[in-house]
Amino acid sequence: MKFRVERDVLAEAVTWTARTLPTRPPAPVLAGVRIEASADGTLGLSSFDYEVSARSEIPAEVTEPGVILVSGRLLAEISRALPAKPVDFSVEGTKVTVVCGASRFTLLTMPVEDYPALPSMPEISGTVHGDELTAAVAQVTVAASRDDTLPLLTGVRVEIEGERITMLATDRYRLALREMTWKPASPDISTVALVRARTLSDVAKSLGGSGEVNVALSTGTGVDLVGFEAGGRHTTSLLVDGDYPHVRRLFPDETPIHAVVPTQPLIDAAKRVALVAERNTPIRMSFSEGQVVLDAGQGDDAQASEALEAVLVGEDISVAFNPAFLLDGLNALGTDFVRLSFTHPNKPVEFTGQGSLDGEDSSHYRYLLVPIRFAS
Structure with missing residues (x-):
């Protein structure tokens, strides 16, 4: 087996194919990447761990067709480190020689006959x-x-x-x-x-x-x-x-209370207030007419609070959230404003996105977050 391939093309293909290789494979051959050089000038690379398979095809100058199996992670590291020149592969017995410019590597092959057949792509x-x-x-x-x-x-x-x-x-x-x-x-x-x-x-x-x-x-x-x-x-x-x-069915049919807050200022405020929220302690959010106040920390510990403008429809309400879960939802929205819809202070809160302060919310993406109970 002998072929030549461009270094960048090879590095990208090997890295992508080897990305899902298990760190502790159930069988040694499953740590390998299978490389098949075809006479039509196609190089096929594949990996498989009995659950996830990956295959990619790239062009190559194939002099001698063949199939080999080599350590995927090692080949990925080598291919990324090679100089920006064409890469020549050749096989002699159980060894693969990789030459790129003045760089030369020799790798041991793995028994390709022991490698499992990849599943076929469904229709x-x-x-x-x-x-x-x-x-x-x-x-x-x-x-x-x-x-x-x-x-x-x-x-x-x-x-x-x-x-x-x-x-x-x-x-x-x-x-x-x-x-x-x-x-x-x-x-x-x-x-x-x-x-x-x-x-x-x-x-x-x-x-x-x-x-x-x-x-x-x-x-x-x-x-x-x-x-x-x-x-x-x-x-x-x-x-x-x-x-x-x-x-x-966990999404509420009706929400008698909702608040609308600018998303990015809320994200920034939540990050600042969360600095004093120790592990497993929440951020509290208190909604009233025209504003929401975020605070965290209590007693003799460090404390923080910040107020933001907000539109509230319905009665005043206070809830508390896991800071990381709150930020995950806000960052996922991707809209200028967030609507928080409530049924009860201890019931899950629905987050949806809005394009403007007084616009309609979008139902394409909905994030439901269970609040943390806290002593008022």
């Missing part, structure tokens, strides 16, 4: 614009659980009905819902999938800038998979197994 279910996918995934995954002992809640529930996609995520303390449109392959498609939040975030960051992203779903066929494809890159992931809780 394309539809297409979504990469920028919108990136924004939507970022808004939803902030609410997904990071606790692997609750695998269901580390996933994002994706509901597809025709041209509409709804994504939901919760960690039991907050809930995020995002609606978006896409171009389905079949106008009457109706399906539900539970996709790992980590996989969605990775796909959105790595493929979101590629324009259109093809989405493929395979459910009820024995192996439930989701696949994404853009710019010559493909990735698949097993879906999370289990029944997601019925969280949509």
